[in-house]
Amino acid sequence: MCFTRAKFAACKVHQEVVGVAVEHMNTRGSFSKDEVLAETGFTGVADSIRWDYVREAIERELGVHTVPVVSRFFSKRPGFSKELSPEKFVASGYGKKTAGFAAVRDETAPLAGSWLSSVAAKAEGAVAAADIMARNYGAAGVAIPGAPAQGVLPDLNGEAGETPSTL
DSSP states (O other): OOHHHHHHHOOOHHHHHHHHHHHHHHHHHHHEHHHHHHHHGGGGGGGGHHHHHHHHHHHHHHTEEEEEEHHHHHHHHHGGOSSGGGGBBBBTTOOOOEEEEEEEOOOHHHHHHHHHHHHHHHHHHHHHHHHHHHHHHHHHOOOOTTTTTTOOOTTTOOOOOOTTTEE
């Protein structure tokens, strides 16, 4: 059974979680999943919360963009400064678990930049891997119905005619 956005909108548990998270975002500019769960009393169902939907609802309701952050962000928050390595606080990369979300503001811009760099690198890697796979299948004489022809995958650097394999 799939938990759809329509079911999310009708779910009282999720709506209460969104409400508390919105309060935290309004007062602190961020929210910790653990703090929201503790405040709502839903720690027992933590694994059932659809945080991706919660994040979307918050961004839509408040008109902000958010960045996933690790637990260190909340424990070191008073000493957070732009001089610190933002990649240490962003939930992206091996072994980093999302502990909450921070609104993208002037003081958190380095976090957003670090997170976007990570997302772009992952996308470039996926495109390069698909290009290699398409070349290998083509060299083996395997035709994949619906697959793009070799060398026509989108270029993330914005330069027409170049693919990751020709850069």
